[in-house]
Amino acid sequence: MALSIPNESSPRGPGAPPCPACNSEGGFVFHSLKGLPVHSVMNTTSFRQARDLPVGDIALSFCNQCGFVSNSTFDEKKVSYSTDNYEATQACSPTFRMFAERQARRLIDRHGLSGKRVLEIGCGNGEFLELICRLGDNEGIGFDPSYNKKNSPVKSDRKISFVKDYFTEKHTGHGADFVMCRMTLEHIHKTGRFVRMVRSTLGAKSDTTVFFQVPDATRILRDCAFEDVYFEHCSYFSPGSLARLFRRAGFGIIGLEGGYDGQYVMIEARPGVADDPSCGAPESDLISLRAYVRNFADRYRRKAASWHACLRRWRAAQRRVVLWGAGSKAVSFLTSLGIPPAFIPYAVDINPHRHGSYIAGTGQRVVGPQYMREYRPSTVIVMNEVYREEVETMLRDLGLRPQLVTMESGGAL
Ligand SMILES: [Zn+2]
Incomplete structure (x- = not known):
């Protein structure tokens, strides 16, 4: 079971289409990833369905004139929000x-x-x-x-x-x-x-x-x-x-x-x-x-290597690692770094409408906080630093004191 970054060689230089904000030419692509799920918070009923969700590419381009950044390969026909399976509320926190x-x-x-x-x-x-x-x-x-x-x-x-x-x-x-x-x-x-x-x-x-x-x-x-x-x-x-x-x-x-x-x-x-x-x-x-x-793509590659090394160490030490938060940040973290369930099996979410679903692209199961009482995680990766205190309190109320890690660590652990 391997960890892999789904990116191609980062194209640089001119070639981006006109800026969608100011219509200027001369923007450049500075970061690109291939084959990421087009929907992050679409509820799914099986691992296979989550793995088979439609994918799209990302090529972030920067406009030299107005500073706007956009995905220059974005295809709006791929995205549909008019479905009852779309579950994006943050109001549970x-x-x-x-x-x-x-x-x-x-x-x-x-x-x-x-x-x-x-x-x-x-x-x-x-x-x-x-x-x-x-x-x-x-x-x-x-x-x-x-x-x-x-x-x-x-x-x-x-x-x-x-x-x-x-x-x-x-x-x-x-x-x-x-x-x-x-x-x-x-x-x-x-x-x-x-x-x-x-x-x-x-x-x-x-x-x-x-x-x-x-x-x-x-x-x-x-x-x-x-x-x-x-x-x-x-x-x-x-x-x-x-x-x-x-x-x-x-x-x-x-x-x-x-x-x-x-x-x-x-x-x-x-x-x-x-x-x-x-x-x-x-x-x-x-x-x-x-x-x-200018140096975003290089920093991304260094961060990815650092997280991969960290996840391999945790796996070798048989640590039970979970994510806290099963929203878009979790989907991006797992899919951008190509992390399969063998390394991180669960994503915890307090939104009950997400429970029983699977993470788009990589297929981690979404569970409620109560399940952690049974699973007893050794490490919890908190997807959004803003919720660190809230997560810590919930874990303590469940009688758990795992290691808490945030994105700010960049995987340098
Ligand atoms: Zn612009």
Whole structure:
């Protein structure tokens, strides 16, 4: 049973198609992987089904003009979110729920969201929309092709409605006072066209604020966080490239900041206004981004070798190693490093809708925390450092004190 990296020789130099954000030519590919699952969090019923899920290639290209990073080989026809097997909620974690509630209260206070009409693009099952409508007594409308009423916290509410579809031009004239889009833009390839479309749906209503939240590519590129690179995420933004994208689409930037331990970047913008000077100078990140992407592929290969060596040592010592977190980061970690179940047999997840499923591509079984009482792991790899304390507490409550390892270690253990 071997460990292997599913990559080809990293192509470098020009040749990337025009930038999907600013349409400039002259970008270059700096990291590529072959044959990764196109869906990370699709529930499966067997090892074979998980191993046989459709795959796609990743070729990350960097735009020299705007700093936007995208998968230049992305094929949107391969991805479908309109299935009941798609299970992406993070709302099972108390740490995440606390962050979401703080964020909802902050948005309500900052934008006077009380008795207003709030629209969410990519609302999932409506957890955050429900929160912002309940806390601010707002009316809500959510769009998501993967919306699943069965798993939604909104059972019957005449003030919140859902459209199980993509948000497009045909929804122009929605009349929303506040448009939000969290953890969705990174799944959209033609980002320039999409943000212009969002702007056009506002029509002449110039007092609507839009709020977008995406993973911060600065951290991914700076730390070579390869576990945050996967097929569904075809677009990667830094604060600078995000601000440039919105400005180009006719928005003024009124808020731009990081959050969730540097993992997210959040932008607030409004059509036809001047930038708020307190947002700093995001343009200045181009030079550092260029430096990060130049040696990303080399750092990835070193990290992969380090993790492989570590996993071989653990296996030789008969350590029982599990992952904590069976979401996209876990899928990317396991598939990018080609780790079969012989090295790591289980991925633990607190979302009960994921239990009994198998990790896309590599086939690890997804189990609940209770199973750890029986399995008694020696080492737990925590996929997201933000949840370390939460994981430690749950393990202690189960009477377990395994070695905890995070991605930050880079496998140098
Ligand atoms: Zn660009």
